Amino acid sequence: MPEPLLQAVSLECERDSRLLFQNLSFSILPGTVTRVEGPNGSGKTTLLRILAGLNDAWSGELHWCGKPREQNRESYLRNMLYLGHRPGIKPLLTPLENLRALMAGRRPVSDEVLLQALAGTGLSGFEHVACRNLSAGQQRRVALARLLIADEPLWLLDEVFTAIDAAGVEAIEALLQQRAAEGGAVIVTTHHDLQLPGMKFITLGAGENDEC
Amino acid sequence: MNADVQLSLKAEDAAIGPVRAMIAVFARDVRVAFRQRQDLLNPLLFFTMVVTLFPLGVSPEVAFLKQSGAGILWVAALLSVLLSLDHLFRHDFDDGTLEQLMLQPQPLFLLVLAKTMAHWMLTGLPLVLLTPVLGLMLHLDGNSVATLCLTLLIGTPVLSLVGAIGAALTLGLRSAGVLLSLLIIPLYIPVLIFGTGTVAAAAEGSPVAGYLALMGAFLFLALTLAPFAAAAALRISLSNS
Numbered sequence: 262m263p264e265p266l267l268q269a270v271s272l273e274c275e276r277d278s279r280l281l282f283q284n285l286s287f288s289i290l291p292g293t294v295t296r297v298e299g300p301n302g303s304g305k306t307t308l309l310r311i312l313a314g315l316n317d318a319w320s321g322e323l324h325w326c327g328k329p330r331e332q333n334r335e336s337y338l339r340n341m342l343y344l345g346h347r348p349g350i351k352p353l354l355t356p357l358e359n360l361r362a363l364m365a366g367r368r369p370v371s372d373e374v375l376l377q378a379l380a381g382t383g384l385s386g387f388e389h390v391a392c393r394n395l396s397a398g399q400q401r402r403v404a405l406a407r408l409l410i411a412d413e414p415l416w417l418l419d420e421v422f423t424a425i426d427a428a429g430v431e432a433i434e435a436l437l438q439q440r441a442a443e444g445g446a447v448i449v450t451t452h453h454d455l456q457l458p459g460m461k462f463i464t465l466g467a468g469e470n471d472e473c
Numbered sequence: 474m475n476a477d478v479q480l481s482l483k484a485e486d487a488a489i490g491p492v493r494a495m496i497a498v499f500a501r502d503v504r505v506a507f508r509q510r511q512d513l514l515n516p517l518l519f520f521t522m523v524v525t526l527f528p529l530g531v532s533p534e535v536a537f538l539k540q541s542g543a544g545i546l547w548v549a550a551l552l553s554v555l556l557s558l559d560h561l562f563r564h565d566f567d568d569g570t571l572e573q574l575m576l577q578p579q580p581l582f583l584l585v586l587a588k589t590m591a592h593w594m595l596t597g598l599p600l601v602l603l604t605p606v607l608g609l610m611l612h613l614d615g616n617s618v619a620t621l622c623l624t625l626l627i628g629t630p631v632l633s634l635v636g637a638i639g640a641a642l643t644l645g646l647r648s649a650g651v652l653l654s655l656l657i658i659p660l661y662i663p664v665l666i667f668g669t670g671t672v673a674a675a676a677e678g679s680p681v682a683g684y685l686a687l688m689g690a691f692l693f694l695a696l697t698l699a700p701f702a703a704a705a706a707l708r709i710s711l712s713n714s
Contacts, residue, residue, distance in 0.1 A: 317708060318713070335579075338578040343573075347567070348569055350570070362497065362501045365493075365497030365498070365501070366497060367578065368488035
């Protein structure tokens with residue numbers, strides 16, 4: 262058994278005096294893609310935000326590589342990539358400037374690499390157009406360009422297929438599998454019918470919570 | 474299962490120092506602001522309007538303006554900064570860049586400090602630069618104008634820093650404006666009192682060093698404590714969103 266990258270022990274979260282989940286435990290092993298399932302409002306996004314460290318209103322334990330996450334927050338943040346509902350793109354900046362800003366606090370990346378990533382998401386020719394002039398799908402693609410240059414082993418992707426066309430969806434699925442094959446781990450929420458070989462599931466909102 | 478070794482935990486050698494991350498945040502905010510120049514002009518326009526309306530509405534007497542000019546300018550500057558505060562984190566919150574900022578492997582209070590410094594440079598500093606012109610319009614003498622500019626130069630960063638705490642706390646609320654003012658104005662009052670007090674002392678010819686030292690103390694207190702408080706407030710606001 263390889264050591265789990267991320268381990269959750271009896272997570273519990275209450276939101277607006279409604280219990281979203283309790284006693285939720287799971288391990289995220291390297292080399293896996295895990296899908297968080299559940300109906301609307303069952304807490305998928307909340308769970309991902311808790312895992313990302315954006316939501317502090319939970320109880321339980323979270324371990325990153327065997328150590329409590331809160332004790333090595335910076336190491337965790339450097340090894341984790343989170344893409345949320347909101348793409349994290351400034352409408353007034355160009356795709357290139359946005360990517361530069363997103364990478365700025367993480368690690369040095371040359372403009373050529375960023376331009377290549379943008380080309381890889383089908384945005385060549387739009388590098389210097391303000392993002393507010395791009396379509397919703399193109400704006401999401403700017404955020405997704407980070408997946409092409411990511412060296413973080415753990416990806417947390419919330420509704421990553423929203424506003425993406427069929428070819429784009431295929432490309433993302435390939436990226437998820439590739440990351441898992443490289444020994445990373447991906448946790449994803451989606452209403453898109455995602456089927457990958459060896460995929461794991463965390464099911465929310467069905468009363469009982471499955472362990473995996 | 475050795476595949477993950479090369480991939481995971483490469484991060485111990487910090488690739489980018491906090492100072493470079495701060496500069497990047499600062500530069501990004503300035504760049505965004507200059508792409509939306511009307512937002513930059515709003516506080517300046519408000520400042521100028523309030524100051525020009527006072528002589529028209531109250532009294533154009535030279536004696537009155539000489540006596541209350543510094544107070545008018547300080548109050549107008551304070552309100553202009555207060556009006557601009559809601560934008561400090563709001564846009565970033567709405568488009569998700571604030572989340573990404575908080576997930577950078579950097580101390581959050583330093584990034585908040587960088588954002589606040591950008592806010593001051595884009596609102597407080599222009600107000601200070603405009604003050605001499607409006608001061609002359611209110612018949613303040615050269616000595617008073619110089620002291621006034623100095624107090625605003627020390628005081629407006631305090632307004633931005635303290636305001637950042639309020640802006641961060643009220644971020645998740647839909648109508649944050651009133652609550653923000655209620656939270657922040659009491660904290661602004663000491664700065665206002667000492668700011669105008671310095672100018673009054675200068676006009677009387679009494680020494681101002683003591684006043685300025687206190688203003689400086691406010692500034693350093695705000696510089697050292699406000700970013701921590703604002704960062705903690707941001708965590709709470711993001712937790713509830």
